Amino acid sequence: MVARISHPYLTVPVQLRRSSATSSSPPPAPSSLRRVTKPAKLSFKTAAAGSAASADGGAAGGQGPAMDFPYLSPAHRDLMLDLLSDTESRLGPHLLPSSVPPDVLSFQSDSGNCKGSLDIRHGADGSKRCSSFLTGDGIFYFLSAGGFDPAVVAALRAALRVLDITTLFAYLRPESDAPHLLVEFIQNGPDSLVLFIDLLPRRDLVLHADYLDHFYQQSSLEKTRQGLESAAEVAPYRSSSLYIRSVLSPTAIAVGINCGAEGARPLEELMRELVAGAAKEVIGVWLDRCALAEREVTEGDRTGLVARDDLIKRKTVEIDLSANLPRLFGQQVASRVVGAIQKAFGI
Amino acid sequence: MVARISHPYLTVPVQLRRSSATSSSPPPAPSSLRRVTKPAKLSFKTAAAGSAASADGGAAGGQGPAMDFPYLSPAHRDLMLDLLSDTESRLGPHLLPSSVPPDVLSFQSDSGNCKGSLDIRHGADGSKRCSSFLTGDGIFYFLSAGGFDPAVVAALRAALRVLDITTLFAYLRPESDAPHLLVEFIQNGPDSLVLFIDLLPRRDLVLHADYLDHFYQQSSLEKTRQGLESAAEVAPYRSSSLYIRSVLSPTAIAVGINCGAEGARPLEELMRELVAGAAKEVIGVWLDRCALAEREVTEGDRTGLVARDDLIKRKTVEIDLSANLPRLFGQQVASRVVGAIQKAFGI
Numbered sequence: 001m002v003a004r005i006s007h008p009y010l011t012v013p014v015q016l017r018r019s020s021a022t023s024s025s026p027p028p029a030p031s032s033l034r035r036v037t038k039p040a041k042l043s044f045k046t047a048a049a050g051s052a053a054s055a056d057g058g059a060a061g062g063q064g065p066a067m068d069f070p071y072l073s074p075a076h077r078d079l080m081l082d083l084l085s086d087t088e089s090r091l092g093p094h095l096l097p098s099s100v101p102p103d104v105l106s107f108q109s110d111s112g113n114c115k116g117s118l119d120i121r122h123g124a125d126g127s128k129r130c131s132s133f134l135t136g137d138g139i140f141y142f143l144s145a146g147g148f149d150p151a152v153v154a155a156l157r158a159a160l161r162v163l164d165i166t167t168l169f170a171y172l173r174p175e176s177d178a179p180h181l182l183v184e185f186i187q188n189g190p191d192s193l194v195l196f197i198d199l200l201p202r203r204d205l206v207l208h209a210d211y212l213d214h215f216y217q218q219s220s221l222e223k224t225r226q227g228l229e230s231a232a233e234v235a236p237y238r239s240s241s242l243y244i245r246s247v248l249s250p251t252a253i254a255v256g257i258n259c260g261a262e263g264a265r266p267l268e269e270l271m272r273e274l275v276a277g278a279a280k281e282v283i284g285v286w287l288d289r290c291a292l293a294e295r296e297v298t299e300g301d302r303t304g305l306v307a308r309d310d311l312i313k314r315k316t317v318e319i320d321l322s323a324n325l326p327r328l329f330g331q332q333v334a335s336r337v338v339g340a341i342q343k344a345f346g347i
Numbered sequence: 348m349v350a351r352i353s354h355p356y357l358t359v360p361v362q363l364r365r366s367s368a369t370s371s372s373p374p375p376a377p378s379s380l381r382r383v384t385k386p387a388k389l390s391f392k393t394a395a396a397g398s399a400a401s402a403d404g405g406a407a408g409g410q411g412p413a414m415d416f417p418y419l420s421p422a423h424r425d426l427m428l429d430l431l432s433d434t435e436s437r438l439g440p441h442l443l444p445s446s447v448p449p450d451v452l453s454f455q456s457d458s459g460n461c462k463g464s465l466d467i468r469h470g471a472d473g474s475k476r477c478s479s480f481l482t483g484d485g486i487f488y489f490l491s492a493g494g495f496d497p498a499v500v501a502a503l504r505a506a507l508r509v510l511d512i513t514t515l516f517a518y519l520r521p522e523s524d525a526p527h528l529l530v531e532f533i534q535n536g537p538d539s540l541v542l543f544i545d546l547l548p549r550r551d552l553v554l555h556a557d558y559l560d561h562f563y564q565q566s567s568l569e570k571t572r573q574g575l576e577s578a579a580e581v582a583p584y585r586s587s588s589l590y591i592r593s594v595l596s597p598t599a600i601a602v603g604i605n606c607g608a609e610g611a612r613p614l615e616e617l618m619r620e621l622v623a624g625a626a627k628e629v630i631g632v633w634l635d636r637c638a639l640a641e642r643e644v645t646e647g648d649r650t651g652l653v654a655r656d657d658l659i660k661r662k663t664v665e666i667d668l669s670a671n672l673p674r675l676f677g678q679q680v681a682s683r684v685v686g687a688i689q690k691a692f693g694i
Contacts, residue, residue: 204551204553204554204655205589205590205593206551206590206593206594206655206658206659207551207654207655207658209590209658209662212589212590212593216589217589222589236583236585238583242552242559242563242564242569242597242598243552243553243556243559245597246552246553246559246597247553250589250592250593251589307554308551308553308554311553311554311556312553315556
């Protein structure tokens, strides 16, 4: 049985092979693969920065996200935790604690083939900055058979793992018109990855040349994009969704990384040595120029911004989630997860 | 001496070599290279369609453009004439005759190194369709030495020809919000070409998903782009100008064609067999869905469209012409040509 995910960031729909041996009551996932909801003590900070979390969970601005990306490879997980740590340490005072219920923070399909996790943190009251800060991680396995040695099951799961999506969205409030942040890693094989990192424009760049100049021309974003694309294993990548192409900025990192060819560096090495640097640079620009900088927005402008932001959010949910989650996780789980995001977005 | 053109559609500025033998009073160009202003009898139709122009120049809708692209290679010239013929035969009733003075229809630098031609036709009064229809052709030679055998001069000119730009813009009136047409060929060597063909969106596609759907999703534009890019000699191309990247649609053909590698087809062959088909398909979509289709635009919408259109026109002139023409043609010629375009654009 074959399921197809038409993920908007992928040009070619990914074929998800579903084992014919799927049982109606799958065994529980091995503990190493099970989603463990951590107490909100910034465990990710411990992993990322190598420092022990304080016993009372006292990070700047309150508790951090519980997300610890349990489904990722070590280098990928280290990178995501590092990015979150960087971002959270500077945005902390502007963020409220994690606000999603446990069954959204960690969810899975009835068969256990698909697992996901989602964390959302809202901007603190009175903060003009962050509206919402979403991190998510999903992995889609397509083996559900019992009676095997756990090590064999783990190996088979790894071999059959075909799609793993890790996302970090940060939306700003209409008190600022600065771009939103998008980081999305779509790993579709052990040697290949599709990567989107961008500051999503919140104004029509054709009409607002000063906005284009300030955020994109005068920053280091284009240099970062060019640097990443200069690697032999990296090539430009075009989303199959025309809407996604329209939403991205002209300096968007939208690349495919393929480490399968002879002489290519391993994906883990590229993640550490190339991707990590590029992602940190873009997030650095976003923190400095967008999230933590003042912008003047008139009352009239604000209405237009809200309308445009709402459309981006609605389309993100529609294209990215509503189209795929029910097929992967079943209607009940999908409704719960999409509902949590819609509530966070206020749409 | 090296002059640099930072053409907005080129990522790397083209280096224009200027011979140190440049004389202050260059000889006239050989007749084969001289711009001949044809009587407005749709001579291009003869060349394109193989049919004789009528003696009285009676084409549908009046006289056609005098443009005959004197500086192009045969296959390139045939293609441009063919595209113009297709377009003009269907738009004819909506277009006024050519409206530019002879010293804009054909112009050159004092040294004779750079030659250009520009034709502009306005939409007919009462026609809701075309606002202005521009075709241009420029070639930049960098040899000006006397005393040689004319054949040697011609060979040297050909060898030193480093940049040849052919453009076709068609702007629609604000009675319609349908996309404008852009066709631009930038030949920067005997084996290489950069090509932009697009229907330029006139609305913010993030806000107007129905517009994106109608013109880009429901048409064949994406299929045409993919077909062109599937050729081994063709690769995606990114403009160095972030503004140009922002103006282009998500289905824009923006490619580099390189026929210099072993086994690659000659550029002339690709022009005939691949590029011509793609260009005709896009222009066909533009004619059917944009130039000759009705669109409902409210009075309020129209004001916004005019503002956005004016910005696109101003930026096109600023980035594409004002930055380069004075250096290539001298201030006097550049002012004349830019002035004619500004007058046509009403900016």
